[in-house]
Amino acid sequence: MKSVSLYFTSLLTTALFFFASAASFAQETITATAWQEDLKFLQQTVHKEYPFLFKKVTAKKFDGEVEKLHAQIPTLEPHEIKVGLTRIVSMFAYGHTQIPFSTLAKEAVLPLNLYHFEDGIYVEGVQKGNEKALGAKLLKIGDTPVEEALKAIRPVVPVENDQYFKAYGLRFLTVPSVLHAQGVISALVETIPLTLEKNGTTFEHTFTSVPLSEVSRDYGFTIPNAQWLSVRDQAVTPLYLKHLNEKFYFFEYLADTKTMYVRQSSVFSDEKESLADFYTRLFEFIDKNEVEKLVYDVRLNGGGNNYNNKALIKGIMARPKINQRGKFFYIIGRNTFSACQNLTNEIENYTEAIIVGEPTAENKNFYGDTRKVTLPNSTINAYLSFAWWQDMAPWEESEWTIPHIAKTMTFNDYVSNQDPVLDAAMNYTETGFILDPMNHLTQLFIAGKYEAVKSAGMQIANDPRYKYYDFQEEFSRAGFRLLNGGDTAAGIFILQSVVDFYPESVGALFNLASAQEQAKQFDGAKKNLQKIIDLEPNTMTGRSAKNKLENLNKQ
Template identity: 30%
Template sequence: MKTLMITVLLIGAIHLSGVSQTKVAQMSTKDWEQDLTYLQKKIKRQFKTFIPGLKEKFDSGIEALKRKVPELKPYEISCEIMRLLALLKDGHTELNVGQKMVGFHRLPLSLYFFENELYIVAAHQKFAELIGGKITHIGKYTTREAFEKLKQNMSHDNPVEFVYAGPGYLVLTELLRYLGISDHTQKVTVQIERNGQTISRTFDGLDYNTYREGPWTNYFRQYQTQTPLYLSTQGAYYWHRYLAEKKTMYLNWVRINNQKRKPSIKRYIGKLFKEIDALRPNKLVIDLRLNNGGNYNLSRPLISAIRARKWLNQPGKIWVITGRRTFSAASMACVFLKNETKATVVGEPGRTHPNKSDNNEVMRLPNTDFLIEYTTRIKKHLPKHPDWDRIPVDVAIPPRFDDYKQGKDAALAYILDK
C-alpha cells in the first residue's frame, strides 16, 4: 500500500496509496449505499477471523451507516468506514484513508515516534527548518491526547501498529477534523519544540499530488548526517553488503516478493550463499525492519540455506533485526528463523499477530474506487503461544532520537559489537 519511492525513516512513515483521481466529490447517496453494500457482502462472505461476533457487529455498523449517509459529509463517511473495519480487530483488514482515492489533504510533514515523542523527520523544503522538531500539540490537543483519539479508528493486530502507522494518519486534515482534534478540514495548527523554543505553525492541507511532489528534504540531508546502512539503498527488495572489518554479511530484505527484472529470491539467495561460503563470515545479519510482507513461502530458501551450513547455524552467528514496520510475511519469516535456526532477534517487535491472518486480498469499491484490504484465510502459526499478540525480540533495542540524529544504527551496532 505504500507507493512513494521514499524509504520509511528517510522521510518517515508516509501512509499513502492509489493512482486514480478521487470520485468522492461526485458520490450520491445511492452511490455510497451501493459501495457500503458491496463491502458488507464481501466481509460477510469472505472475511475470516477466529473471534466470534465480530462480523455481526460490523454488519450492524454498516446498516447504521447506510441510514446516516444523507446527513454525513464524504470525509465523514470515509472515516466511518475506517472505524467500522477497525471493529474487526485485524491488522490485515483496513481502509487506509491516506490513499489517493479518498481525497484527504495532509500536512507537508513526515513524522516518526521516538520513545513516545513525535518528531518531524522530513518536510517539504520550505519547512526544512522544522525538521528535528518535536510536535507537542496537534490542533486542540496534546500529541498524546490526539494519538489516543486516533487509535480508536485504526485497524491493528497489536499496539505496535499505532506507533508505526499513527504518524502517517496524524497529518491527514480531514481525519483530524473527524476525530475532533481540529476544527477545520484543510487547516491545522501544531506546536513544535525546536532548539529550546516553542513554535506554533498553522499549515494548510495539501492535496495528494502537491504533497507527494514536494520537493522534500529529510533529517540526514538537512543536517548532513550520515545515513544509516539500512536506509542507504532504495528501490531494491533485497540487497546485501559484506562488512569486512567485522567479518559480517549484512542482508537487507525489504519485501518478500520476487522483484520484477531482478533475480528471483531463490536465485538471489543461491548467489548470496556462494559468497558466504567463500568468505566464511563470523555473522549473518538479516534485517527485516523495513519489510512489510509478501509471500512467506518465498523465505524458505533462506531458512534452508542456513540450516544446510552447520558452521554458520550456531548461536551468536545468525542475527535478525525486526522493527515496527515488520509485518505479515516478514513476521512469519522471523518465526521460521526463530524456530528452525539458531537466530537471535533484536530491535523492536513487529506489528503482526502470529495467530491471525494467513492471507489477505484487496477489494475495490465500485463507485469510490477505495481499495480495502481484508483477511481471507487464518492460521495459528504459533499455537503453543496463544497469548502472544506479537513475535517477541530476544534483545529490545528501540529507536532513539539521539541515535537518529547521529545517523547511528543501535541495533546493528549491538550485533557487530558481540
C-alpha cells in the same frame, strides 16, 4: 496460483489504490441513502463471505457500529462518511483488511512526515517552506495534545498491534479529513497549526495541505529531493538505509569484525536480481570467506511472497558455522509485516537466531491476502482478508514477535546516523544475559529455588532489554494455572511475586486478591483490596475492589 501475504508499505498502498477523479466526484455527490446502501452492502458481504474475520471483534459489536453509522449518515459530510466506513473495516484489527489510506488522504495531507522515536514523535521530514518545523517534537495538533490525537485516530487505522500503529498509522495524523471526522480539529480546513518544541523552545507552525501525490517518503522515512527535506544528516548513510530506494536487498562484508550484514526490505524479487539468485550469491560468499557472524536485518521489510522464504531458511540451517547462538542475529522492527512475519516465524522456529530490535507489526498467526470489495454507489474499495496464515500452534495468540534483545532508536540516534539496534547485535556477549527469561524462571521454580525466582524476576522485570515482554501478564497466567491446577501455595507465591515486581500495579494486586479469595485466604484478600481502593478509588478496578471487599465483609 500461489497465495501470498500481500506487501503493504505506505507508498505501495498509495500507488495501488488511487481513485480516478470521476469516482472521487461521484463519492462527493451521492445521496445519504446511497451511502447507507453501501454500508449495508459491506455489512452483508462480510457476514456472507467473510464471517471468519469475526475473531478479534464480535459480530454483535460490528453490527452495532454499522447501525450507529447508518443512523448518523444523513447528518455527516462525505469525508466523515468515508472515515466512518474506514473505521468499520478497521474493527477487524488485521493490517491487510482495510480501506486504503489513499481513500482518505488523496486530496489533502499536511506536508510533513512524522516518526515515532523512542523519545517522542518528531517531524522527520518536511516539504520546503516548512523548514522551521523540521526536527521539532510534536506536542499538539490544533488544540489537541498529541496523545489525545493518537487515541482519536486509532480506530480509523487497521491496527494489528501497537507496532503496526507506529509504522503505518502515524501518517493518519497528517490527514485533515481524519482529524476533523475524529474530533481532533473542529472544522475541515486546509491549514492546521501544530504546536512544536525544538531546542528547548515551544512554538506554533501552520501547515497548508497538499495532494498526497506530492509526498516523498518510503519505509516511513522522507526521501530528500528538490522539494523535500530530511532531518537526517545525508553525508553518511547507515547500513539499514543503504541503497534503500535502489535495491530490495544487499549484503556487505564487515571485514574488521568478520561479520556479514544483510538488509532485506522485501520478500518480492527485485527486477535486477531474483531473491533466489541473491540467496545463492549470499551463501556462496559465506562459504568462501571467513564469516564469523551473520546479521540479517528485516526491520523495514513489509512482506511480499512468502514462498520465497524457504531458500533462505534452508541455506541457514545447512550452515552450522553461522546457525548457532551468538553467531546469527536477526533484526526486526515496526515495519516487519505480512510475508516477512512468516519469515520471522520460520527464523524463530528453525534457527538459532538471536532476535534484536522492536516487535513486529503483525500477529504471529494472522489473516492476510485480500479480495477487493467495491461498494456499489461510492465505488470505494475495501480489501478483506481471506487467508489464515498459521505458522505457530493454533493456540498461539501472540500479537507480535518480540525480540530477545529490545532496542530502539532515539531522535538523536537517527539524526546523527547512529544505529543502536545494529550495535546491540554487534556488541552482544553471552555473559549474564538470559535469552528466554520465562523459561529460565520456570526452571528455577521447578527446581524449588523460590528466592532465586524472586531475585531473577525482579532483575528481569526492570531490565530495559526485556521491555516488550509482558511479564506481569505471563507471571499472572502462570500463577492462576498453578492455582486452578490445585497447587494453591505455588499459585499464591507467583502472584505475590508479581506484586513485588510491580508494586504500583492495581492489576497485580487485584489478581492476588482474587486468588486469595479463591483460596479462602480472606484476610490477605481484604488487605490487598483495600490497597487498590486507596490507590485508585474512582477507577473501574477500584470500584470492583470496593464491591469485592463489601461482599467479603458481609461473609
